Amino acid sequence: MAGLDPRTAARRRSQALAIGLVAAFMTLLDVSIVNVALPSIDRAVGADPSDLQWIVSGYALTFGLLLVPAGRFGDARGRRTVFVVGLGLFTLTSAAAGVAGSPTWLIIARLLQGAAAGLVNPQVIGLIQQLYHGAERGRPFGLLGATIGVSTGVGPLLGGGLIELGGQQLGWRLVFFVNVPVGIATIVLAWRLLPAGPGRRAVDGRNLDPVGVLLLGVGVVFLLLPLVQQRQWQGPLKWLLIPAGLLVLLGFVGWELRYRRHRVPLFDLALFRLRSYLLGTLIGLLYFGGFVAIFFLFTLYLQTGLRYTALQAGLAVTPFAAGSAVTAALGGRIINRFGRPLVAIGLATVAIGLVGVIVALHFVPGRGAPLVTALPLLVAGLGSGLVITPNQNLTLSEVPVAQAGSAAGMLQTAQRIGAATGIAGVGMIFFSTLAATGNGWSRAFRDALLATTGFVVIALVAAIVDSWTERPGSPARAGGAG
Numbered sequence: 001m002a003g004l005d006p007r008t009a010a011r012r013r014s015q016a017l018a019i020g021l022v023a024a025f026m027t028l029l030d031v032s033i034v035n036v037a038l039p040s041i042d043r044a045v046g047a048d049p050s051d052l053q054w055i056v057s058g059y060a061l062t063f064g065l066l067l068v069p070a071g072r073f074g075d076a077r078g079r080r081t082v083f084v085v086g087l088g089l090f091t092l093t094s095a096a097a098g099v100a101g102s103p104t105w106l107i108i109a110r111l112l113q114g115a116a117a118g119l120v121n122p123q124v125i126g127l128i129q130q131l132y133h134g135a136e137r138g139r140p141f142g143l144l145g146a147t148i149g150v151s152t153g154v155g156p157l158l159g160g161g162l163i164e165l166g167g168q169q170l171g172w173r174l175v176f177f178v179n180v181p182v183g184i185a186t187i188v189l190a191w192r193l194l195p196a197g198p199g200r201r202a203v204d205g206r207n208l209d210p211v212g213v214l215l216l217g218v219g220v221v222f223l224l225l226p227l228v229q230q231r232q233w234q235g236p237l238k239w240l241l242i243p244a245g246l247l248v249l250l251g252f253v254g255w256e257l258r259y260r261r262h263r264v265p266l267f268d269l270a271l272f273r274l275r276s277y278l279l280g281t282l283i284g285l286l287y288f289g290g291f292v293a294i295f296f297l298f299t300l301y302l303q304t305g306l307r308y309t310a311l312q313a314g315l316a317v318t319p320f321a322a323g324s325a326v327t328a329a330l331g332g333r334i335i336n337r338f339g340r341p342l343v344a345i346g347l348a349t350v351a352i353g354l355v356g357v358i359v360a361l362h363f364v365p366g367r368g369a370p371l372v373t374a375l376p377l378l379v380a381g382l383g384s385g386l387v388i389t390p391n392q393n394l395t396l397s398e399v400p401v402a403q404a405g406s407a408a409g410m411l412q413t414a415q416r417i418g419a420a421t422g423i424a425g426v427g428m429i430f431f432s433t434l435a436a437t438g439n440g441w442s443r444a445f446r447d448a449l450l451a452t453t454g455f456v457v458i459a460l461v462a463a464i465v466d467s468w469t470e471r472p473g474s475p476a477r478a479g480g481a482g
Helices: 006-032 035-045 049-077 079-098 103-131 134-177 179-193 210-228 236-259 269-273 275-305 310-316 318-338 340-363 366-372 374-385 388-395 401-437 441-469
Strands: none
Touching (some): 006 103, 006 179, 006 275, 035 275, 035 310, 049 079, 049 103, 049 210, 049 401, 079 103, 079 179, 103 401, 134 179, 134 275, 134 310, 134 374, 210 236, 210 401, 269 275, 275 310, 318 340, 318 388, 340 374
16 A cells, blocks of 8 residues: 555555455354254255255365465455455355255355355455554454454354344345345445555466366365265265375475476465464364364254254354454454463363363253353353464464465465364264264263364464474564564
């Protein structure tokens, strides 16, 4: 925003940030909001369990698939263009999902909607890296972290409210239609207010690395597909896709190392030489392995196991979202002072809160679950706000602006893989316990929470190791190199 006076430039930056946060909220909300609508969708369009699984997991699959290529394309050709195109596709596919008359139609709309979300999200982080520098990134990253926490946690509540408002036949359609007016308004404002040019440099079409895009895409699909479909695909053969995916990703690494000798690669693997980026990506993968599973299983436990309504189930997870929103904004402001130890404190607080939920459900199982878990969920949420935002800030602190989109895309891809792994692994424990106990929903949920806590504890170990080895005065501690 060169050429503007400081006051005008600051106002334009704030406006651009607000537009990015609205888009991030919309796309991340659709990860969780659909969960509470599944019973209504089942009755309205006659979806079987496999269809319902694809409606939920198909979005996550294509979301994760597009993150790195979209981030790279935004770095190369201008983040505003990719942002507006992605948001336009997201708005159109949301409308298409809302008017779906069959399971197949809805699944296709959700796959395309997830791909559009994958186009949008790396641009938001890339814009923050582009518009803010050094320690001043703390505030926008704090607001983005609050957006992530609130959108994930409030999804079931908003979905339940819309279903209550529209009834069983119309309510689930409102879950998708709500994106349309917001999306249109955001597109108009984005085209006017976001910076028009590419981040720092333009590249020609040969540098967009189509082979790298293909290898990474195939590898990510092979990894995610057996995880998101593990309950629908019977038999052990599906797990062969995971080693196949790892082999393809190994081929991707080899290709990128060769490609970078002559041109700009899809993703610069040298970023993993940055200690802050490597450990931050690992922490993000592990934490999202537990973080997302909490909402998936809790809403399932309340709606299917305890027969609560969609709105009641949404209200029950609100304490976590509220706690996360409060500390995420704070965490973004104080991360420059405390560095990685703040993330470790947040992870420890999440673990304490989850253990509190387990203890509460042990003494008060059944219909009293939402009441007795409110306080420990609030504690876990307060901790979560000190994890997502500060970790994101530290992870990207030493990344050059020209690579911000692809670096953010890889970080979010790791988070999506972690989320899919967590839901698959923790879900397997949940349903195995449920089958073994006959109808022991409370026991199954407690066992699943133990596994979720395990993900958080392993992430805590990584954060502690990073804290012990963090160099005084490093860019990670100082808020970034700009």
